[in-house]
Amino acid sequence: MVSVNELRTMYEQMVTARYYEEQLQEEYLVGKQPAFDISAGPIPGELHLAAGHEASGAGVCLHLRDDDTVTAPHRPHHVAIAKGVDLKKMTAEIFGRKTGLCRGKGGHMHLFDPDVNFACSGIIAQGCPPAVGAAMAAKKRNTDSVAVAFLGDGAIDQGGFLESLNLASVHDLPVVFVIEDNDWAISMPKDRVTDVEDGSRRAWGFDLPGERVDSDDAVAVAEAAGKAIARARDGNGPTLLEVQVHRRMGHFMGDAEAYRPEADIERAKQLDSIERIADDLRSHGVEDDELDEIRERAHERVDDAISWAKEQPEPSPEEAYENVFTNPPATAATDGGNEGGD
Amino acid sequence: MVSVNELRTMYEQMVTARYYEEQLQEEYLVGKQPAFDISAGPIPGELHLAAGHEASGAGVCLHLRDDDTVTAPHRPHHVAIAKGVDLKKMTAEIFGRKTGLCRGKGGHMHLFDPDVNFACSGIIAQGCPPAVGAAMAAKKRNTDSVAVAFLGDGAIDQGGFLESLNLASVHDLPVVFVIEDNDWAISMPKDRVTDVEDGSRRAWGFDLPGERVDSDDAVAVAEAAGKAIARARDGNGPTLLEVQVHRRMGHFMGDAEAYRPEADIERAKQLDSIERIADDLRSHGVEDDELDEIRERAHERVDDAISWAKEQPEPSPEEAYENVFTNPPATAATDGGNEGGD
Amino acid sequence: MATESRDVTEATETERELTMSRAMVEAIAWEMRNDEDVFLMGEDVADYGGIFSSTTGLLDEFGRDRVMDVPISETAYLGAAVGAAQAGMRPIAELMFVDFFGVAMDQIYNNMAKNTYMSGGSFSVPMVLTTAVGGTYNDAGQHSQTLYGTFAHLPGMKVVVPSTAYDAKGLMHSAIRDDDPVVYMFHKRLMGLGWMPSPSGPKTAVPKEDYTIPFGEADIKRPGDDVTVVTLGLHVHRALDAASRLEDDGIDAEVVDLRTLVPLDTDTILDSVRKTGKLLVVDEDYQSFGVTGEIIARAAEGALDDLSAVKRLAIPDVPIPYARPLEDEVIPGTEGIAETIRELHE
Amino acid sequence: MATESRDVTEATETERELTMSRAMVEAIAWEMRNDEDVFLMGEDVADYGGIFSSTTGLLDEFGRDRVMDVPISETAYLGAAVGAAQAGMRPIAELMFVDFFGVAMDQIYNNMAKNTYMSGGSFSVPMVLTTAVGGTYNDAGQHSQTLYGTFAHLPGMKVVVPSTAYDAKGLMHSAIRDDDPVVYMFHKRLMGLGWMPSPSGPKTAVPKEDYTIPFGEADIKRPGDDVTVVTLGLHVHRALDAASRLEDDGIDAEVVDLRTLVPLDTDTILDSVRKTGKLLVVDEDYQSFGVTGEIIARAAEGALDDLSAVKRLAIPDVPIPYARPLEDEVIPGTEGIAETIRELHE
């Protein structure tokens, strides 16, 4: 059972994430209008926003501690926020700044925060094996930390995920796999590429429990995730969860979704997990004033993070040569250094 | 229902395969005794013998035509024989001769026979995707050819197999996956590395039928495979089969199996699918004389193939530079040619 | 939200000047019309038309059976392409970004590239692996590489890197008709995408009819007497820019566009180097153990006595960083190329 | 059936001469004893002790929790090693043959090699990827490669190739203690396996105590004044043999053992080349776009004026064939090396 306080926590994280994505969307378009040019403006590169996925990040991470590991895929912001990744440094990273989480080297698909054991990878399903490894480390060290790997519905056909199910299962590792099913993999609807509607069905063949949460009701997610994470923490092994979420925006910024039926876009916008959790809070007697307050606090935090990030210095060109190794060799391996920029 | 004639066919293929492996074992040890040196003697390299797997090759290939495709793994001989691969050329290939199937370039793990659409690969599970591709070609061309991919129990944890299940299933392709479960992956017993005892259980999560044949009774294999192959040929999609077989020898030649319980080795030898099918034939009224005759014919064929192979010339060194491309570029890409052998 | 769909290429066709993307697609469509065995597989190649417009419009003409969206299972579908090719079809399979090769490399190099050799020539693998390469838009280390050297190093694949629309079309016709596996690496920045503007060079006049460009023939995109610049892909255009900047200084650089890495046209490189005596290799792949080393080695093997100076510019053995000043630092730029040519000329 | 178990290394220890396999295992055991965070994963590394005896005896001492047999899921377990390393452990993960890298390359190069850089240094990946390389026993194209160049080309991994027991032990200590991912490539033919006899060189005296060999220091295995031979792995021994055959002819070859490809000791190469003026690079990887090209390029960049001749011997851009005469043709042999040195000397 999810408590009112937990509902508050989730609500706050969800509105933070939603507002964050909306603000990033605006920031990203700076310099890219009227003609969309991916390499123009302060935030270049791809940007995959997670509006409509918030319930999954909030519902799962509700049960996680800083010492638990999370790996996220290319659409990571809502998970990072719920996991407690430093919002300012994360934003600075997305803006490519020197004080960003990764000193401007990673960007939005590659956010790393060692303080809360968060990492993401832009390669489909490839966060699964490292999550299994973190769980393996926890088990070997006899801690009760767990690991959670997030992935998309399109990722369940990738070997890296499928192999991970077996490795986790055969060693009974404390790891939970969370499939965020938003019905699409870029332009490909699920039924065109995947043989099962319910991704959690894959679990049976790997002898671990599988469960699907059929809506992005944050409470339902939190309950299912709570069980799965407790199971892992208690030493009872891995679980595969699938959560129905919705893609409220294009796959990445600049995606006009010409391939997507209008009705599907509309539906995704109507099914709003944030309104639903707000109703839940109201039904628990939480007043609108308090909801407003939470929302304002969240917005302020996001606004602060963004303005802080924008004030941060860019890395200097020479920094490109740093961090290839933690322990750089005395002999310069990379002595071919390439001075001339354009 | 398997007919007496089909029993005869399977019996002949099984005794051919068994005797072939026994003879190869002897030939392989030439030059390697008393001290085992993998690079000595007329057959160097690794050699993975399939004694104990015969029922699977014979039972499945019973239903296949030359235009059906088979991919086999590193332990391929019994399958190749049952599929009708040219035994002389195959043997010459294993002896590294110029007139071998692959002109001496492939060797025992990489046998290719275009006449019967047979290929194998030494990389675990990596024959599965090409089999799916052959099935895709058949479907596109509206033929009723099918494809069969053989793999070991250890291979079911590999992404290439698992991804293939989905691709085959989502496109309803005429392909059958056959897991040869011999309880071991080199020195690793199945339960140490794989989370399920019955590999065919994996099928459920990919929405295709899965079935396990719990013994290497050739008749049971032939019946299950017959159903699966007919299903594929009729346009009804893929099937996953698992067949219990037995490893009567070490993983590869030179493997003393120190890791393997004596009782398990004994058990594998006792459970002899060839004796069983001989009994089946006898119970159908086939006389011992006829069985002897079949066996002798098989032995003769094997002996002929081996003596033919041993008389074949070795390829000349310059041939090493041929066949990189079917359509070699006019400009020599490989102009660095390396004349000096040792 | 979005101001323009990513899958729209420039629409105007001035006197048959085409973008590289249009030229590629035109060749694919021609081959699909003329050979039933040609079909296409990839992620988002159907309705989307390829993230980088490498397949725009093909679904409409050829339907879902020949223009297939596939699961995010690169091992399975690239391996399936190998199987279909061995069965006599001529698949074109797209790996969305070359950076993803690591999830499917076994199929690529142990099956696609080797089966012809390992079968002693009894099997052929007539397939084209198309893939998008390159940086310059700050997509960071897992989406910005070219990996030219990685593919060229492993035998059994022909490796093609077009730099103009004209070359892109001719090389695509050759690739599809070739009986061997061809890795066709197109640079995103050259495709002529509305949302990722190209420099002016890659959009060229392109004949309407089909034509082939043989593999293994480098193209001298600018003749010159003073310094040889050997390069490929995007950097052909940066080198050309650098060369024209140097004209006023009286430096006459020759720009050699390799066009194919396998086979490699050593003769053209040697002829040029014998003439100029000075070699600069410019590459967007990692510097060490890659393209630049190989070109310099070929020059040293074949023309050591004529060679008075060699230099190279490439990614300095660091993963490609995200932030603009960092990415700009590691990808060779026009300025840096011009400077280096000048140094060589001194 | 079998006459000898494959997992038995030579048993005799004459005055602490060890096989390379024993030396490797000794270093691993020492580190496991002294650091609880070190553990081992791989296929057949437990009861079997590694197909090439790279882990013999470790299960007995350390048990199944620290010496783990894993499923044939290289992506999963190599990626798990990355995750465990990021969590502060120091895994050693074995890829049985380097030839299998293609099933797991994404974890190797997009996660293991890049996470340190892409995290701006906030994560480290202190793991060792051990893997068997090389041919000479006719195991054909999917089991005989070295792929030295493939790994050295991609930034973020240190790449180690020992050629003697002494080096193997010291480099293994360094590898495990290093905070970065190290790819440790051991040549099967050098391990001292009973069933695959080594040449005499790799079995050397090895100190009992632990010691490290710094990365990036090539070792001059034979000093000489006439011709520089740069090589690594098995070919150190072939080059030494060739050099001693040439002694009588009055040709004095210097043999440089690179020992690590990343970092690469350019200084030692240049010093040698400046002395001899003549460079031969010998490599068991594919020739083009690999190690030989890089070494020649470094020499040309750094000592062009001193260089009077360069040559290379490597696998001539064909997959490794099975039959003995074919394999012998493509793997550089002592005879060929000697001949080429002689040609260079002329």
Ligand SMILES: Cc1ncc(C[n+]2csc(CCOP(=O)(O)OP(=O)(O)O)c2C)c(N)n1
């Ligand atoms: C191995 C690999 N293949 C392809 C891609 C390109 N790609 C990026 S996101 C994506 C779709 C992912 O869909 P899904 O997993 O459902 O996540 P979603 O974007 O819907 O959240 C693809 C194909 C990739 N990053 N990695």
Ligand SMILES: Cc1ncc(C[n+]2csc(CCOP(=O)(O)OP(=O)(O)O)c2C)c(N)n1
């Ligand atoms: C990707 C890959 N990993 C590891 C190996 C080494 N290897 C060869 S056979 C084998 C065991 C295979 O076991 P199984 O699939 O059960 O087949 P069996 O040998 O028992 O017939 C292994 C690990 C390989 N060839 N390819």
Ligand SMILES: [Mg+2]
């Ligand atoms: Mg999705």
Ligand SMILES: [Mg+2]
């Ligand atoms: Mg097995």
